[in-house]
Amino acid sequence: MSEVTQARAAEFLSGADYLRETLRAPVYEVALVTPLQDMERLSKRLGNRIQIKREDRQPVHSFKLRGAYNMMSQLNAAQRQAGVIAASAGNHAQGLALSARQLDVKAVIVMPRTTPDIKVEAVKSFGGEVVLHGSNFDEAKTYAIELAEKHQFTFIPPFDHPAVIAGQGTIGIELVQQNGHLDYVFVPVGGGGLAAGVSVLLKQLMPEIKIIGVEAEDSACLRAALDAGEPVTLDQVGQFADGVAVKRIGDETFRLCQQYLDDVITVSSDEICAAVKDIFEDTRAIAEPSGALSLAGLKKYSEQHQLKGQQLASILSGANLNFHGLRYVSERCELGEKREGLLAVTVPERPGAFLDFCHLLGGRAVTEFNYRYNDDTLANVFVGIRLLQGQDELESIISDLRKGGYPVVDLSDDEMAKVHVRYMIGGRPSKPLQERLYSFEFPEYPGALLKFLTTLGTHWNISLFNYRNHGADYGRVLCGFELEEHDLLSFTSHLRELGYQWKDETGNPAYQFFLAQ
Template sequence: MQDTIRRILSSSVYDVAVETPLERMGPLSDRLGRAVLLKREDLQPVFSFKLRGAYNKLATLNADEKARGVICASAGNHAQGLAYSATRMGVRAVIVMPRTTPSIKVEAVRRLGGEVVIFGDAFDDAREHALALCEKENLVFVHPYDDPEVIAGQGTIGVEILRQHSGPLAAIYVPVGGGGLAAGIATFVKFLRPDVRVFGVEPEDAASMKAALDAGKPVPLREVGIFADGVAVRQAGEETFRLCSQYLDGIVTVSTDEICAAIKDIFDHTRAIAEPAGAVALAGLRKHAPSLDLPGAVAAILSGANINFDRLRHVAERAEIGERAEALLAVTIPEKPGAYRAFIRLLGDRAITEFNYRFAPGASAQIFVGVQLKGGQAEKLSIIETLRDAGHRVLDMTDNEVAKLHIRYMVGGRVEGLRDELLYRFEFPERPGALLKFLEGLRADWNISLFHYRNHGSDYGRVLAGIQVPPGEREMFEAYLDKLGYAHWDETENPAYGMFLAPPA
């Protein structure tokens, strides 16, 4: 601890970084019944806290190391922080970025003075190439999180929080990717204010530090969700794990919808748009702080605001669900005149956020409806009870990923006489040839009967595909998918598929 504290207190980050404000979030504070404080790291020159660690590492290099130049592999905020810091110091900086990196981030690194090398289809490819270039050109590798000087630079945020808020402080919520930010903040806070709780927050589908703490050592995740790409790390660092295992009070995991709701809260308060990773900590605070039995304020780190504009649609769609301000329901109503009007009457004066319906022969029709909620979970359950009492079959789709991503846009897709259809959800790499690779590997008699694609401005495209595969060939089909290597899930038994897309029995 003492070594890390010494590094934090002797850090040189303020040569380039600014001391960011700690702001009280009024409406959220009122909702939670205690002061909620937001640490505005989105106001750094590169719109992210990563500048602190990158600059502190460079500031500790000797003259010979600076003359050699530095290198890193990154598709995001670390790349911009290192490029900015190196330019300020007159140091050469090589940034290796995968081909899937959004052009806005590539151009940002170039504008900041970094030498961009595009290599590989994924981050791991870029990292291996960066290490090879590091050895070939005798450069200094700057790790994004697992380095004592990087950790110390990030830890200066903890110093600022405790200086800016001297009153009662119950907890600080910190986003966790590789763990550098959490390790630095937790170490300093526990040194000076051991009464303050420090919680790491991770997405449910990228909880590498939680996996490490559960296993007693860093372990690789089999799959990593990439919605909050800034914290989408497959394995926690060795040094960050060592510190987090000693000084963190726990890990909170949050869903995509909860992150989107936190982005909305931040926008409502600041008119700034946080990137998903930047809002992770506030999502954890919103989820966990109501059950915290300690008096005092709670604080969250807004860690960054480098979001691609084309992701905003997805965020807006999911924020209401994350706030429990919208219910998505699949309802069976009679296929007869007046049934729609009678159904709407049952919902009273509530706002309808979505209504999908298509005529189908038969005695009943399936509709997909979104309803705005003011009373959260209790109101949703009341609506479902009212509809069921009126004789309608109701399925709650609010937390059904396939329904939210795909089927809400595809209602009415049944086909008479379609046989042997399987429904699979995929994450396709967003790179040229990904779809062709998928199609070329399919046998000619495995017919694609449905294909729905949505891109959310991330490294992966979401795909829903129906494929006709005879029962005797399904093991062969699964073997093909395993060999293909794309993340995939069998959704054939998903009730949303059964109601809206599956061939009639």
């Protein structure tokens, strides 16, 4: 059956059917029962008992092994003889490869050419055959389906299949066995396989437990589907939490999530970074961003609903992190915890102005200070300030500065300022420019920059360029172009031809403060 046909057939599965299939799932032939660990520091801070389900302890450092193995264990002899195939850039690929080795089945995994070597080598180490194709997941998946039809491989979907969902649901069995007094369980949502499996299982056994789905705000496909009443395809998704960067939730996973989840909450990249830090401080484990997603949601939901004295669990769903990605996490975790604020402050160029400015900060710790002389009247300063009391304290600082005659713009939530501008302070053009500014996400594969320059750089003069990579599958680029008004239509056409995600940043306040003429 095709993936769509399988999902439609699953509409006839009831909650009791899923309970039976989950209880019968033979996942422990390859997977481990993972610990439910107390987060003592965070529990004390939030006034609740916080526990974290350590799926990073699986042999492939992710929960994906459960669903892949459960589906593959149900293949008939002919299907096992022909082999299986999947498209994945990460955890599903490794779960499939190990499952195939355990069952002595040939496994082919199509991965985008942008996939980092560390992930490719991990799949190969489990015995999977890797085929690199396409520049993104959708292109890889299309090619995988073509190969499946050509070679009679069985396509193993990452989430939208009853057997995969039931396999992931085994986590729910372990949760109630390890703590039968849970009040809330927070589950990460990408394609919805984990959330569907855990929620349908728990609601059959202990319906009083509240199940909360957690999404990254820049890839909230479940939230969009709930609002529309059916699965919809997002135009684009953010790649920071790449394990949940899914444009469209599955049909069957949506049906189950809509029926069994009690609520859904979204969190920012900065809030995810803060959760990665919390996990490290309590357990010394290093979660990948999607692995820390549900804890970020737990913290936010607990604060919003003022939960106290409750027993809350979240699922650390994976730890397949590129080590260099920790630089980004380290830079952003304090912002996610509201323990740091970033401000653009206009300071007069006169003796004592900086001293007066520092006095207004009231002795608070300065985490970052960027300044370059611009002219004889005013200077624009980029400053980071350590906060002890969160957003209220930041608003108080801003009020004090404005009362003292210092114009201020809060850049704490300005993505362009945090990724690029803080590293470029002082770079103003020396002559008048008709400049427009754009941000891009570059796929990390050979030739990506050459393609960019060939498509755009030979037509219009590049007036500004800043590249940042944090160990992810993509790089962040900020680029300025000299563009007349009559050039915009042609330029936009070339942007579409380029095929990279982009955004016009010309009106961004950080750009206007520090980089524009």
